[in-house]
Amino acid sequence: MSPIQNNASQLYRITYEAYSKFANGINRCSNFQEIGKVAEKHLKYIFNFHVIKLIIEKDNKFMEYSLCGNNIWFGQKSLADLNKEELNLFKTGIPIRTAHIPENIAQGKLDISKLKNPYLWSWLFNKDDHKMIVSLVADEERVFNSRDIEILKLAADCFDAKFKELNLKREIAKKNRILQGALTTIQNKNEEIYKINRNQKETIKKRTEEIVKKNEKLLKISVLNAHNIKEPLSRIQGIIELFDLMDDESCRQELLPRLKSSVNEMDEIVREVIDMASRELIELKVKIDDPNHFSR
């Protein structure tokens, strides 16, 4: 039986099996830590590397995700944090394969001097609305060759899709928080409006009651006044009725003085009614002119 490295089809099968385990694992991840664990466990069976580094760019913001042995680190980066090769790659898009490896590639977690004939590989992948750089360091002990690029692309896609999903979830959560804040504000405002409305209703009710009472009072006064006027008036009418029934002398002596006194009495009552109505009118005018009257 020939060694496994020489049997290409068998090698591919094992690689794809490893890839499907990796892809399934990534699929189930719900945060960046979990992605790290899956990558640490499965990525080494897909292709060889000492360190792998992913940089995702979107709207001039960068996120780095690196794996070296058991070490995983990720976080936000700015343009200034990128090295010269990475910046160049972003501009040109030309893949890099170089023996010139930046010292800080693994942030001190890998001693490059101990590697045997190491190479740095870097690719730029253009996605719909963002860019992604994948860099890895391999050497003669952990061999990476151009045959592995296709499977690396698949793995990068898998990472990218998951990152996209998690970022989307983050954004949704952020927007939900903002919406929740807006909702709370709306609810508070609604409550305020409700309170204002209730106050208005109470004020209107109070004012209406006041007006009804006032109307009732005025009606009673007007009825009372009419009665007070009618009393001497009916006396005057009664005396006039008598004029036809009595002789002139009696009329002059008995009726005329009584007629005069009744007329005077009626005049006095009418005067009182006018005075009282005028006082009421003046009082009402003062209340109307005073804007604070009803809120008291």
Place this chain on the structure above:
Amino acid sequence: MTPIILVDDQPIANFITKKLLEIEGYKDNVKDYTDALIALELAKSESEAIIFLDLNMPIMSGWDFLEEMKKLGLSHKTIILSSSTSKLDIEKAKQYSCVVEYIVKPLNKIKLSKISPYLKTG
């Protein structure tokens, strides 16, 4: 003749009624009062009487007078003579069995002729 008692706090009102009655031939049996309390005393002492009663009076109103008569069991025929045209007053007055008529002032010959049967039979 049956005594006729006029009760009105206004002397001129009593004068008008008295004159009209006098013209109709009722003179010596007519007595007038501006104080309902004193009129009530007289009503008590009479076994039979015709009363002309005003409603709106100070101290003792026509209503008070009717209530007192009711309490005392007096059934003198009573004619309400008031300047009030209120339906409430007219309805209320009808509740008293002794009230035979409600006349709105001013009293005149025609109105008096309506109640003359009571005066004659009385």
